[in-house]
Amino acid sequence: MANPFLFLEYEPAFEALGRDYYDEVVAAEFPLHILRFRNDQILTQLGLDPQTVTDDHFIEAFGKFESVRPALAMCYHGYQFGEYNPQLGDGRGFLYGQVRGIDGELYDFGTKGTGQTPYSRNADGRLTLKGGVREVIAAEALHRMGVRTSRTLSLVETGEKLYRSDEPSPTRSAAMVRFSRSHIRFGTFERLHYFGRADLITKLLDHVIEYYYPHFKTESDRYALFYGELVKRVATLVAQWMAAGFCHGVLNTDNMSITGESFDYGPYAFIPTYNPRFTAAYFDSSGLYCYANQPWVCKGNLERLQQPLKMVIDAEALESGLDLFDHQFRETYRQLMINKLGFGQLPLAEAEELLKLTINLLKNNDLGYHDFFSLLTQEFCADWQDNFSQICKTEGLPKFEGWRKLYLESWQQLYHHYLQTLSPQQLDEMKARLKRYNPTVVPLRPQIEAVWEPIFVEDNWEPFYSLLKRIKTE
Numbered sequence: 265m266a267n268p269f270l271f272l273e274y275e276p277a278f279e280a281l282g283r284d285y286y287d288e289v290v291a292a293e294f295p296l297h298i299l300r301f302r303n304d305q306i307l308t309q310l311g312l313d314p315q316t317v318t319d320d321h322f323i324e325a326f327g328k329f330e331s332v333r334p335a336l337a338m339c340y341h342g343y344q345f346g347e348y349n350p351q352l353g354d355g356r357g358f359l360y361g362q363v364r365g366i367d368g369e370l371y372d373f374g375t376k377g378t379g380q381t382p383y384s385r386n387a388d389g390r391l392t393l394k395g396g397v398r399e400v401i402a403a404e405a406l407h408r409m410g411v412r413t414s415r416t417l418s419l420v421e422t423g424e425k426l427y428r429s430d431e432p433s434p435t436r437s438a439a440m441v442r443f444s445r446s447h448i449r450f451g452t453f454e455r456l457h458y459f460g461r462a463d464l465i466t467k468l469l470d471h472v473i474e475y476y477y478p479h480f481k482t483e484s485d486r487y488a489l490f491y492g493e494l495v496k497r498v499a500t501l502v503a504q505w506m507a508a509g510f511c512h513g514v515l516n517t518d519n520m521s522i523t524g525e526s527f528d529y530g531p532y533a534f535i536p537t538y539n540p541r542f543t544a545a546y547f548d549s550s551g552l553y554c555y556a557n558q559p560w561v562c563k564g565n566l567e568r569l570q571q572p573l574k575m576v577i578d579a580e581a582l583e584s585g586l587d588l589f590d591h592q593f594r595e596t597y598r599q600l601m602i603n604k605l606g607f608g609q610l611p612l613a614e615a616e617e618l619l620k621l622t623i624n625l626l627k628n629n630d631l632g633y634h635d636f637f638s639l640l641t642q643e644f645c646a647d648w649q650d651n652f653s654q655i656c657k658t659e660g661l662p663k664f665e666g667w668r669k670l671y672l673e674s675w676q677q678l679y680h681h682y683l684q685t686l687s688p689q690q691l692d693e694m695k696a697r698l699k700r701y702n703p704t705v706v707p708l709r710p711q712i713e714a715v716w717e718p719i720f721v722e723d724n725w726e727p728f729y730s731l732l733k734r735i736k737t738e
């Protein structure tokens with residue numbers, strides 16, 4: 265049967281922008297192609313029946329990179345740890361193609377680990393297999409947690425030996441295909457500002473609005489409206505990360521999507537405990553991108569984006585756009601945390617108070633962030649309405665003694681107080697909500713290592729597949 269990936273209706277939207285925005289490249293040829301992961305949920309999103317798509321189809325398209333469109337290495341710069349870097353761009357990936365989902369939206373197939381490009385500098389253009397495995401896990405877990413994220417369409421092991429300082433080397437290689445709304449980054453605009461090209465910024469803005477903010481297309485102040493909405497989308501995203509206990513790790517402007525979607529899962533980690541200073545990347549020595557810094561770092565990146573946008577948008581309009589960030593972040597974060605605690609809506613003051621006590625409890629104990637919510641979900645019962653000291657009184661919790669006990673008691677009392685206002689039906693809804701907002705499986709680092717170890721030692725992929733299944737279903 266013909267390969268369905270070669271017969272999708274590719275829409276050359278980015279390609280149509282022209283050579284100022286990308287270079288045509290050719291994928292590397294690899295000595296081996298073993299399909300390690302295929303995401304059938306995405307096939308369904310594309311209107312394909314997974315039954316009719318074989319592993320060989322995946323390998324032809326996303327391992328050997330047979331294609332009906334040119335491969336485009338996208339150009340971008342970026343601020344990395346505060347320093348401007350004009351030597352970036354797709355150095356190990358390219359835009360394979362763009363297609364419409366059954367929802368009518370345009371999506372990218374973007375590769376990672378597919379060989380050198382003009383932007384590789386001295387690097388090899390490759391992705392390690394472990395890096396690919398980690399990215400698959402991050403995207404699936406975040407998706408389960410309701411975060412607006414890219415997904416991984418495929419991961420193909422490619423049989424090369426790579427040398428990396430952060431993995432025992434030689435280590436195995438892979439080519440990954442990412443499915444996302446767009447690979448246009450804040451840094452895509454920053455590069456055009458660097459070259460002083462207001463004309464290209466305008467053209468790119470029109471493109472972004474046409475495909476990703478089409479409801480503003482006919483508005484006279486559409487550029488300012490776009491920026492305001494981007495600010496809100498990014499604020500929402502970072503609130504989702506914070507509630508999910510996720511630390512992205514490398515919030516450079518080349519890793520910030522112009523659609524406000526989360527992507528690029530390198531050194532990320534889910535926080536084990538609520539530690540505001542938790543830092544995911546070992547090379548982030550000052551802790552710039554630590555867990556608690558994420559909101560202001562993202563806001564700062566949005567502010568940096570004003571530099572290129574100011575070439576074509578009024579500065580005051582951009583300032584008022586940025587002003588939307590704090591409110592959007594706070595509202596979304598508070599609501600998500602209230603949901604994680606099982607409540608639908610609470611009056612503002614009560615929600616703030618409960619959130620404050622919850623954070624106090626989490627921060628001042630060795631309690632695992634995800635363990636706490638998981639426990640609450642498992643143990644929640646209507647009897648708690650009758651006795652506050654029963655709330656989360658379980659063997660699963662570490663011992664609370666001395667002043668730590670006070671944090672637990674004040675949290676229990678308030679939680680109990682709000683429970684009292686609920687009807688039996690509302691208590692049932694609460695149970696369902698706890699399940700929806702608190703997945704059983706959150707892939708902390710040790711769990712990811714536990715999945716990688718059998719792959720590394722004996723090429724056993726079962727624990728990886730079983731983790732993904734549990735992420736999806738529990």
Ligand SMILES: Nc1ncnc2c1ncn2[C@@H]1O[C@H](COP(=O)(O)OP(=O)(O)OP(=O)(O)O)[C@@H](O)[C@H]1O
Pocket residue numbers: 351352353354355356357376383384385387388389390391514518519527528529530
């Ligand atoms: N092994 C490599 N070979 C060539 N270029 C690389 C390699 N690793 C990273 N780069 C380049 O370094 C820059 C920063 O890399 P970063 O890790 O943020 O992105 P990435 O993970 O390669 O890709 P993406 O942002 O699309 O997920 C990018 O320009 C990237 O292309």
Ligand SMILES: [Mg+2]
Pocket residue numbers: 518519528
């Ligand atoms: Mg990147």
